[in-house]
Amino acid sequence: MAEQTAQQIPGHVLSAFQLDGRAGIPLGPEWDNGVRFGRVVVSEASDTAAWSGKARDHAGEFGAGIAVSRPVRATDGRLVVGGFKASEFVEGQVRARIDEAVSAALRYDEAMAGVEPPAADRGDAFATAERAVWRDYTPQPDDVVAHMDFVSCLLFSGDMVPTLTDLVPSSGKRPRGFTAALVIVDGLLAEACDAAVLDRWAHVPELRGLARRALEYRAACARAAGSDIRSIVERVDEVLVSE
Incomplete structure (x- = not known):
C-alpha cells in the first residue's frame, strides 16, 4: 500500500476514530504505511481487514511468546471506515530474528485453533x-x-514479547x-x-x-x-x- 499522510486520510475517518485535530506521523510497511496519531495507527484497509480486526479483538495475548496489536473501533463500533482501519500502536521494529519468529509462528498456530478463514x-x-x-x-x-506475511508484521523491542501488527x-x-x-x-x-x-x-x-x-x-x-x-x-x- 502507498505511504499515507495525515492530510490524505479523510476527515470523517479521523472523526470516526476520535482522532480529528491530532498531528500524524507516517509509518512504514510493518504498519501498512499508515499514520500514527499518538497510540493509534490509521492505515488503508485490505479486503481482510475486518476479519483481522475481529480475530485480533478476541485474541489478546496469543500466548507466553507472542502478542498482538488490538484493533481500534470507530465510535459506532465499525472496524473499517471509508476504506481505513485503526490499530493500537506498539513499539518495535521488524528484525531478522528468524528463530524467535519461528517460535512465535508456532504459538500463532496454537492461538488460531478453531478460527475460520475469511468467508x-x-x-x-x-x-x-x-x-x-x-x-x-x-x-x-x-x-x-x-x-x-508473518515476518513483515512481527515487531521486536528488546527482550519484550514480539507483537503482530496485523493478521x-x-x-x-x-x-x-x-x-x-x-x-x-x-x-x-x-x-x-x-x-x-x-x-x-x-x-x-x-x-x-x-x-x-x-x-x-x-x-x-x-x-x-x-x-x-x-x-x-x-x-x-x-x-x-x-x-
Whole structure:
C-alpha cells in the first residue's frame, strides 16, 4: 500500500476514530504505511481487514511468546471506515530474528485453533497463487488459518514479547507449521539465516515439505509482482532438497 499522510486520510475517518485535530506521523510497511496519531495507527484497509480486526479483538495475548496489536473501533463500533482501519500502536521494529519468529509462528498456530478463514472467495493474484500451491492437499481436522506475511508484521523491542501488527490470513486452512515454514523461507531468501535453521526446527512435522510449498508460493508472488528472483529461489530450493 502507498505511504499515507495525515492530510490524505479523510476527515470523517479521523472523526470516526476520535482522532480529528491530532498531528500524524507516517509509518512504514510493518504498519501498512499508515499514520500514527499518538497510540493509534490509521492505515488503508485490505479486503481482510475486518476479519483481522475481529480475530485480533478476541485474541489478546496469543500466548507466553507472542502478542498482538488490538484493533481500534470507530465510535459506532465499525472496524473499517471509508476504506481505513485503526490499530493500537506498539513499539518495535521488524528484525531478522528468524528463530524467535519461528517460535512465535508456532504459538500463532496454537492461538488460531478453531478460527475460520475469511468467508469471501478472494480472487487476487496472491490468493490465487496460494490455492494453486495447495491444489493437491487434503485438508486435515487440525489445520489452521496460516499467516501469509508473518515476518513483515512481527515487531521486536528488546527482550519484550514480539507483537503482530496485523493478521494476513491464508485463503483456506493450512497445516500447522506452514506459517513457521514461510518464516524460514523468508529468512533464507533474505539470507537472514542459513541452512542450519532447518535442523534446529526439524521437529516440526513435514517441515521441508511445508517449506517447499512456501518457496513455491513466494516465487509465484514475485512473478505476480513482476519481480525476477529465480536465482534466489533456486539457491533456497537447493538448501531445501539437501539433507
